[in-house]
Amino acid sequence: MPRSRLSGSFSTPRVDVVIDMGNPVLNVAVDGFIKIGAVAATRAAAEDAYHSAKSGNMSFDKLEHSFKKMCKEGAYWGTAAGLYAGIEYGAMKVRGTRDWKNAMIGGAMTGLVISAASSHDRDKVIMDAITGGAIATAAEFLNYLT
Incomplete structure (x- = not known):
């Protein structure tokens, strides 16, 4: 029985904007x-x-x-993405290593800051920090799988 396969590769267009803030x-x-x-x-x-x-x-x-x-x-x-990216990068520079812990720190701190800015309920702020850290860590682990 004849078979056919689709072979090739797909690539997405890449747009990079470079803005030098000096840091x-x-x-x-x-x-x-x-x-x-x-x-x-x-x-x-x-x-x-x-x-x-x-x-x-x-x-x-x-x-x-x-x-x-x-x-x-x-x-x-x-704002959420910029905050996360900056904190994760800062954690990587401070710790001197690039691993999943930086994503956890970035996600937790981003969840904490965004939640604290919009809520005065301490328990909600803590839960949002935990959620942010968990989501960022899971995303980092998924990146390692692919």
Whole structure:
């Protein structure tokens, strides 16, 4: 019985923006902010475009609301990513090694800071720090598998 296979490789386009802040930690944080912020803003735009197309209704007010949502989502997720990237990089430099513990430290500190900025419940802040550390550590372990 004849068989066929698809062979080849797929690659994604790569866009690198270099902004030199004069400090490697700040460079990493700004890079994370820009990349993830752009992804979050694009997701918000795509979601709103879908809802507008589905309803068949597009107005200046909806466009303005969509733009504000893009900015808000981009700023929120960009801040979280920049904070995580900067803390993880800083932990790597302080500890002198690159391993999963840096991701755990970065995730826990990012969860702690973001939660503390939006909540005054101590238990919630601690749980968010634990969750952030766990998610970052799991993501790092998954990176080692691939």
